[in-house]
Amino acid sequence: MTASVLTVGLFALTNCNQQPAADNQTTAEASAPSDADIVKRGEYLSNILVATTATHPKR
Amino acid sequence: MTPQGPVLDMARRFMGHPADEPFSAADKKELIQSQFVAVFSPGMTAAAGPWGVSFAANITPDDTGIGAWTEAQFIKAIREGKSKGMEGTRPILPPMPWPSYKNMTDEDLKALFAYLKTIKPINNTVPKPQSL
Numbered sequence: 001m002t003a004s005v006l007t008v009g010l011f012a013l014t015n016c017n018q019q020p021a022a023d024n025q026t027t028a029e030a031s032a033p034s035d036a037d038i039v040k041r042g043e044y045l046s047n048i049l050v051a052t053t054a055t056h057p058k059r
Numbered sequence: 060m061t062p063q064g065p066v067l068d069m070a071r072r073f074m075g076h077p078a079d080e081p082f083s084a085a086d087k088k089e090l091i092q093s094q095f096v097a098v099f100s101p102g103m104t105a106a107a108g109p110w111g112v113s114f115a116a117n118i119t120p121d122d123t124g125i126g127a128w129t130e131a132q133f134i135k136a137i138r139e140g141k142s143k144g145m146e147g148t149r150p151i152l153p154p155m156p157w158p159s160y161k162n163m164t165d166e167d168l169k170a171l172f173a174y175l176k177t178i179k180p181i182n183n184t185v186p187k188p189q190s191l
């Protein structure tokens with residue numbers, strides 16, 4: 001019984017430390033902004049560039 | 060015109076000073092030299108000051124705007140205040156506050172350019188600057 005518990009415990013511990021390679025790759029890909037993210041950021045920043053280029057009286 | 064000034068017309072955003080709205084230096088010189096630091100057109104897209112008369116640029120992705128620009132040109136324009144982001148061109152004139160934006164990161168400037176490339180192109184040839 002004790003040996004079984006120990007075996008299961010060891011198995012669990014060793015598997016906790018093992019990350020499949022795909023997870024690491026997914027994490028790296030997830031941290032890079034997508035094209036849509038970049039454009040969205042640009043849209044947000046464009047609001048601070050409004051200056052005189054966006055002010056037109058409605059005709 | 061409203062009591063708070065002109066209302067933003069988002070359909071014409073970033074198109075620059077409308078080509079069909081005259082704004083000349085002829086009647087502004089005395090005002091600039093005697094009383095005011097700058098005089099603006101009603102839509103605030105043209106300005107007369109000690110630098111002469113300048114017009115807001117068309118920064119939509121039309122050929123009359125930044126359609127042919129590269130990302131490098133855009134970054135150079137903002138970082139160095141060079142018209143069209145090209146060597147040997149005139150400086151970007153006031154009131155465009157490019158010195159306030161020149162320290163933006165590459166990431167931010169690239170994002171800005173990417174966004175501007177997605178907006179609706181507007182055909183509008185902005186007048187050239189004038190001297191007072």
